Amino acid sequence: MAKVLTTLRQHWKKSTFGACLLGWGGHWLYGKHCDNLVRRAACQEAQAFGNQLIRATMPLKKATVFLNPAACKGKAGNLFEKNAAPILHLSGIDVTVVKTDYEGQAKKLLELMESTDLIIIAGGDGTVQEVITGLLRRADEAAFSKIPIGFIPLGKTCTLSHTLYPESTSQVQHITNAALAILKGETVPLDVLEIKGEKEQPVFAVSGLRWGAYRDAGVKVSKYWYLGPLKTQAAHFFSTFKEWPQIHQAALAYLGPTERPPEEPDETSRPHFFVRLYRKFRSCCLSSKESSQEVAPEDWEELKLSTIELSIATQNRQLDLTRTEDFMDICIEAESISKGQFVQRGSQKMRDPHMCPEGSQHIQASRCILHLPEGTQGSFGIDNEEYEAMPVEVKLLPRKLRFFCDPSVREQMLQAAAQQELVAEGQGPPDSPGSHQGT
Structure with missing residues (x-):
């Protein structure tokens, strides 16, 4: 032992370099181990969705994934295959992956896309912009814009991920959270900007x-x-x-x-006959009333x-x-x-x-x-x-569009909105001094 210590002291530069290298290697291996644990936990959670029983006559949900392999300096394809693809396949969803080869291809592919239950964008801000532009340029965009959209952040800039998912220091955790949010089914409506020049077709943006x-x-x-x-x-x-x-x-x-305007509730089943009759009568009355009124400048x-x-x-x-x-x-x-x-x-x-x-x-x-x-x-x-x-x-x-989000993020939005309403009414938040009154 004394001889080892003497050798380390005599070659202290090499010993210091070796210690730093060993420490960095240990930290890198520990990070890889933590990432594997995150992937395993996410796959187990996705497996629970895949094990759910469905009727024999009910078709599998179809998801179309638009993947940009060039995102994140060419690492997006590998990130998707390691972190998001296993979760989607274990959930029992019929997944079709469409890889884009050049800029602007996603817009053209959206024009040819057939019916699907889910649209998943795997890339960065550029991929999101291409997909929603192609989607909203379709002749039948009114129907296709109702398809829920999932976003898996794989690009260098992923602005939407800060809105839809909780903050995470680990990229693997961030990607798996996004994939699991698609399975959980919670959505939020997002605004879209239609930007139209004098000659070209309109471009659509979410930021x-x-x-x-x-x-x-x-x-x-x-x-x-x-x-x-x-x-x-x-x-x-x-x-x-x-x-x-x-x-x-x-x-x-x-x-x-x-x-x-008030948001219409989503109805999974067909309304009763008298409800449909009333709605049709009301829409006819409103349309005739609006047509008789002059349009204000x-x-x-x-x-x-x-x-x-x-x-x-x-x-x-x-x-x-x-x-x-x-x-x-x-x-x-x-x-x-x-x-x-x-x-x-x-x-x-x-x-x-x-x-x-x-x-x-x-x-x-x-x-x-x-x-x-x-x-x-x-x-x-x-x-x-x-x-x-x-x-x-x-x-x-x-x-205009509904994006999948993490349920905890949606809950935070609703709580923040409720708190703002209390403040607007003069009641203040529950723990504020103004909310406690003397007895």
Whole structure:
């Protein structure tokens, strides 16, 4: 033992390197072991769904998976096969996996897709945007938009995963949670933005549109990979050398929020004959009454804007299941900002792209038209995908699609909404000082 200690002391550099290597290897092996335990527990939970008895005449549920193997730097295919595919197959669902080979293929495949019970998107923000665009461009989109959609986050940017699933430090845990959420069947309605140019077909988004200096600098962050944790600051700092201030000018016309109609309950069985007769009679009466009334002119608001960045975002980031109005958030950021503030705020926007900083003009609208000056160059960021900047009309489609979510996340949304109602009524939350009254 003394000889071993003497040798280690004499070769202390090699001993230190070996100890670090051994510690790193042990940590890596422990992480792999934890991931295997997570996979095993998820598969056992999925097996319970697969063991449930069904009628002999009841067909198996069909799920169509749109997988983008190129997501996450080409690792998405392996991540799906190891973490999500076993869960889906053990659940007893008839799974068909469609792998995309090039950008834009998912839009074309959706036009040819036959009937299915579930649509599952396995990829990142770009894959989500392609699938919902192809889905809503169909001639029969009214029927297909009612198909519930599952999202398995496999891409570099997965904005929706923060809304649908609980936060997790493990990627394996995050993917298995998403796959299990599809089996549990809880869904939430998400808004969609219809973005239409002058010539091309409309593009659909679930997060929003960005146009401005922060977006332009953000897409160049990967060029400074050699600077490590300073690459984000470097990209925004060097972008100030080309032009300053980076002002974007346009004209904006918009309509205010619309009142949310009551949501019709989902009915698994056919209603009674008299119920169907009453509904048909009521719809006929309402349609005749509406046709006799004059249509009120739309009250458009117009303004000229000069901003460092404009963003148009849905409410899907902070979902409120009980809100009474439907609108999208338009954020017009102030043009007067120092270079230091630009670099600091740019780092914040990499984490929350649609953050609306203090001092910005905030507008709630159900529809807007963005007019750009002739000769405007640059690009839009639509759900983190790049599109040529052009005059566009953006229309909100409230609660257009239903996405599967984790039941605990849905429960938190409902509890938060109930607490807000109590605060609005002046009662305050149960544990607040204002809620206790003296006896």
